[in-house]
Amino acid sequence: MKKKLLLGVFTAGAIAGGLLSTKAFAQVEGEISPEEEMRLVQEFNKMLAEGVNPGEIWYEVGKEAIKKYHLDKCDLGLGPGVFKGAAAQLPRYFADAGKVMDLETRVGWCLQKYAGMTQDQVLKFVRQCWGKSGNCMSEYDGIIMYLTMESNGHKINVNLKDPHVKKMFEMGKQVYYTRLGPWDFNCATCHAGKKEVRIRATRLWSADRPGEAGGAVSIFPKYLVRWGMPMSMHYRYAECIRQMRWPEFIPHSDLGVALSTYMYGLANGTEIKAPGIGR
Amino acid sequence: MDRRKFLALSAVAFAGLSIAPALRPAFGATKLEEEIQKRLGVQLLQIKESADIKLTAPTIAESGANVPITVESTIPVDKVEKLYIFVDKNPSPWIADVSLSPMNGQVYFSTRIKMGETSNVRAILKLKDGSYVMATKEVKVTAGGCG
Amino acid sequence: MAVGTGILRVPKEAKKGEVVRVQMVITHPMSPARKDPQTGQQIPAHHLTKLDLLFNDKLVSTINMGAGVSANPFMALTLKVEESGVVKIVYEDNKGGKWEKTAEIKVS
Numbered sequence: 206m207k208k209k210l211l212l213g214v215f216t217a218g219a220i221a222g223g224l225l226s227t228k229a230f231a232q233v234e235g236e237i238s239p240e241e242e243m244r245l246v247q248e249f250n251k252m253l254a255e256g257v258n259p260g261e262i263w264y265e266v267g268k269e270a271i272k273k274y275h276l277d278k279c280d281l282g283l284g285p286g287v288f289k290g291a292a293a294q295l296p297r298y299f300a301d302a303g304k305v306m307d308l309e310t311r312v313g314w315c316l317q318k319y320a321g322m323t324q325d326q327v328l329k330f331v332r333q334c335w336g337k338s339g340n341c342m343s344e345y346d347g348i349i350m351y352l353t354m355e356s357n358g359h360k361i362n363v364n365l366k367d368p369h370v371k372k373m374f375e376m377g378k379q380v381y382y383t384r385l386g387p388w389d390f391n392c393a394t395c396h397a398g399k400k401e402v403r404i405r406a407t408r409l410w411s412a413d414r415p416g417e418a419g420g421a422v423s424i425f426p427k428y429l430v431r432w433g434m435p436m437s438m439h440y441r442y443a444e445c446i447r448q449m450r451w452p453e454f455i456p457h458s459d460l461g462v463a464l465s466t467y468m469y470g471l472a473n474g475t476e477i478k479a480p481g482i483g484r
Numbered sequence: 485m486d487r488r489k490f491l492a493l494s495a496v497a498f499a500g501l502s503i504a505p506a507l508r509p510a511f512g513a514t515k516l517e518e519e520i521q522k523r524l525g526v527q528l529l530q531i532k533e534s535a536d537i538k539l540t541a542p543t544i545a546e547s548g549a550n551v552p553i554t555v556e557s558t559i560p561v562d563k564v565e566k567l568y569i570f571v572d573k574n575p576s577p578w579i580a581d582v583s584l585s586p587m588n589g590q591v592y593f594s595t596r597i598k599m600g601e602t603s604n605v606r607a608i609l610k611l612k613d614g615s616y617v618m619a620t621k622e623v624k625v626t627a628g629g630c631g
Numbered sequence: 632m633a634v635g636t637g638i639l640r641v642p643k644e645a646k647k648g649e650v651v652r653v654q655m656v657i658t659h660p661m662s663p664a665r666k667d668p669q670t671g672q673q674i675p676a677h678h679l680t681k682l683d684l685l686f687n688d689k690l691v692s693t694i695n696m697g698a699g700v701s702a703n704p705f706m707a708l709t710l711k712v713e714e715s716g717v718v719k720i721v722y723e724d725n726k727g728g729k730w731e732k733t734a735e736i737k738v739s
Contacts (some may be wrong), residue, residue: 210493211493242544245542245543245544246544246546248542248543248544249542249543249544249545249546249552250546252540252542252552253550253552255552255594256552256594256654256656256705256707257638257640257654257655257656257705258656259656259658259703259705261638261656262633262636262637262638262656262658262703265636266633339660339662339702340660340662340702342633342658405626406544406546406626407546430547430549430550430596430701431547431549431550433549433660433702433703484546484547549701549702550701550702551701571699574699575663576663576697576698576699578697578699579696579697579699579700580694580695580696580697580699580700581694581695582692582693582694582695582708583692583693584692585690585691585692586711587686587689587691587692587710587711588691588692588708588709588710588711589650589709589710589711590650590709590711592652592707592708592709593694593706593707593708594705594706594707595700595701595704595705595706595707596700596701596704596705597699597700597701598661598698598699598700598701
């Protein structure tokens, strides 16, 4: 009887010891609160932004491409070939095109005019690296990176007093808040409202909280580490729109210009600081 | 029950608890231990953690593709030979090594590493006197949100 | 893709004896050997293997690395400057690629 009792206690001790040292217990101890998780994710993004941004490599690519495609003739609003500060005053109305254009749409227009591309060729040029999850460098991304970086430090100043621009701003706002598609989603589903919206531990910016639209657009093109390349605004629109199950977004379309006018209009006063970096 | 019996039973239970970890099946050296033995010529167990070496890495990484790490040390760089970076659970735990010289001015190295899953990151300094010191940080790799 | 393109960033000026930061970004896929998900064929590894940091042609540091370093890797080291000169990085990958970049520092 005594031997059995001793054996029982010994075994119980061994099992307890084994359990205490397993992962199950460790995991319960290691759980963190959602607020702490968000703070740590923000800390991660801060660490990522230190050092040199790999997106800057595209600056030189763009500089060469601008020469190659004769974009030194392109007038972004400050005169042909005047690029310093030009991106900061876009979108704007262009009399020669008869419409409001944002940076990417204007570059597409100039590529047609000065590099002899057809609209289809421009679209192909824009989408060269779309869907490629790494090891891809396109001249288009380079051009947009170069032109945006030439406005680093300049404050965004979209001229909302211009009636053409104001009209686009209102259109963009309307699209932003209109539920569409099979899921009844819109930009506002994720990026609006006074209350915080999160996807897992990432806090999303909101058009209804002052300054946040500026914080979001002023760092585009944004280098995405998961793709090893920068993402331009129109690629961003295409991805959001795809994820919302809206009909396919066409780069440089009026929809893109309307969204840009709304968001950059909200961002007036924010200094451009490209490239940003993120997951 | 009397005191003797109680003490005897406690001793037996304690003995059981102590050997419990050894009852876990022994798989042999981990890939990390093998790499360290191969590249440093010493066993991981022999390397001490030291507050003299500082490893900065995020506690949570939204993407395992690009985890920022920085290694610094108060140990004068003249006394240091090499710095090694390991990630315990990567398919290949060795990430990089850096040879340092007095011309560096200080022990400093910063880079971005890939991590397949939540794991320890280790920075090991080999000193010129042949000894090793280490700093370890666990980085939790999560899948980020959509977007 | 312009594999091997690099950015080498050092302060333009420094004081004698100052420890400056040398920051670099190199365009490189840093990919490990893997199987093509569609064809099942083995794709060989393609990554940087070594980076030497030199000052006025004297070797300061060598970084040995594998595919565990991120794509388009950012790396930073420090350099104690006693005189003006040229910072040079020479780097190579496992497919025979070899590149270098230089930057000048004026030390007073």
